[in-house]
Amino acid sequence: MPELLIRLNDAAKSRVLTLQEYFVLAGKSLRFIFARPFYAQDVVQQMDEIGVKSLGIVLLTGVFTGMVLALQSSVQLKTFGATMYIGNLVSASMIRELGPVLAGLMVAGRVGSGIAAQLGSMRVTEQIDALNTLGTDPIKKLVTPRVLAALVMLPVLTIINDFIGIIGGNIIASFVVGVPTTQYWRTVWNQIAADGFTLRYIPNDFVQGLSKPFVFGALISITACYFGLGTTGGTEGVGQATTRTVVTASILILIVDYFITQLLLSVLTYGR
C-alpha cells in the first residue's frame, strides 16, 4: 500500500512539474514578444508556414463543411417548410463553432506536428544546444516567432474558413435545395444581426468566433514547441513528440472551446 501511495505521489508530482514547465514556456514565449532582439524575419517566415501554407486544407475543410451542413439541415428544415432559413443555420454554426474549431484542428494536425518534428529534430541533433552555445535563447529565437505567427494567422485562417464555409452552404442552398442566393445571404446577415452586438458595432458572433482561434493559436504553438523542445530518444522521440502534440493540441482545442463558449455566452448579451 505505501508503495502504491509513493507511486501516486511521484506521478502527481510529475504531472504538476509538466504543467509548471508548460506555463513557464508559455509565459516566456509571450513575454519575449516585447523583448529585444526581435526576430521579424523568423516571424514572417512562420506566418507563411502556419498561415499561407495551411490555406489549402482550410479552404477544402471550410467549403465541404458548409456544403454538408446545408445539405443535412435542408433535410430537417424541409419537414417544417423552413428551407429558407438554411443561411441562418450555416452562418451561426460556421462562425461560432465549426470555423474556429475545424481551422484549429487542421492547423494542429498540419502545423503542430511540423513544429514538433522540426524542434524535436533540432533537439536530438544538438542544434538547440548549438543555439545556446552561440549565446541565443532558443525560446526567443524558435518559440516566440511561432507563437506570434500562430496568434496572428489562426484568426485570419478562421475568417477565411467561415467565409468559404458560408459560400459552400450557398452552393448547396442554391443548386440543390433551391433557395435563391439573395435570400440565402439575407438570412446569413439576419442571423448575425439577431445575435446582437458588442460595443454597438461588433457582432457577438464575430466576438465569439474570433476570440477562440486566438486562444487556439497559442495552444497549438505552445504545445508543439513544448513537446518539440522536450524531445529525447533520437528519431523515435521525434515521432512520439509529434503524435503527442497532435493528440494533446486537438483535445485541448475541444475542451477549451467548451469553456470559452460557456464564458462568452454568460458575458455576451445574445438577441438584443
Added chain:
Amino acid sequence: MADDPTRRSSDQNRSVRAAIRREIAVDAPAREERQPRGAAAPRAVVEVDHVWLAFDTPVLEDVSFQALDGETVAIVGESGTGKSTILKLILRLLVPDRGQVRIDGEDITSLTFDEALLVRQKMGMVFQGAALFDSMTVFENIAYPLREHTQMDDDEIEARVREKLQFVDLDPDQVMEQFPAELSGGMRKRVGIARGMANNPEIMLYDEPTSGLDPLTTATITRLILKLQHELNVTSVVVSHDIRSVFRMASKVALLATDHRITFFGTPEEMTGSDDRYINDFLGGASA
C-alpha cells in the same frame, strides 16, 4: 607451460604503450605546436573545481582540472563516464550540485541565464555531429554568431566567413551557398569548426571532433585543431575517444574512470609512462 591470460594481457598493454610512445615521438613537431606560448606563468582560463553532479545516478564526483591560457586539455574515458557533461558545465548549460566552474577566474555556476549567454560568447563549441542549422546555408551558419553579437556590416561578415572557411581548408565560393545536408561528414565538421571560431573566441570546446570520420579526415581535423591552437593561441578542451589524435593535440590529458572521478591528469608522456593498471588497460583497449 600453460598460457597465463593475465600475463598475456600485460604483455599486450606493454607493447601498446611502446607503440603509443613511438607515435608520440613521431608526432613531436605537432606536440611542439600545442605548448602554451606567451607569459612565463600562464593564467588558468578554464577551471573545474571539485565538481559534483548527479541526476538519478551520479554523473561526476569531485572532478577537478584546469586549462591554462593556450593549453589544450583532452578529456578521455569510457562511454557514459560524463565526459560530454563536463563541456556542458563549462558552457553553463548545466549547473553542478557542488563545486565551481570558473572561466577567466569568474565563477559561472551562480550566473543568471542571460549572464550565462554573455559568458558563452567567449567560447566556441564544435559538436559531435557538427550541429549545423539545417535550415541555413553554410554562409548563414557561420555568419549567425556575428549577426547575433556584433555590429559588423554585411561586407565585414562576408569577409570574416570567407576567412574562416579558408582557415578550415574549404573553398568559400564552392560551399558558402550549400546547405549542411549537401556536405560530407568531414566538411560538416570543418564548417562546425569555422562556425565555432567565427567570433574569434578565447576558448574552444570540442565534443568528439573526430568520431565517425575516416583516418584521413580524422588527420585533417586534428591538424586543423592544432593549427587553430598554434595560430590563434586559443585555450581548448577536447572530449574524445581517439587516443592517437588526443596525444597529438593535447597538452594535458584527464582520464575519467567509471567511478565518475578523474583518475589521471597530466601530460601524454606521463600517461603512457604510468604503471597504473586502469590507465594501461584503457590505453590498451583504446588503441586496440
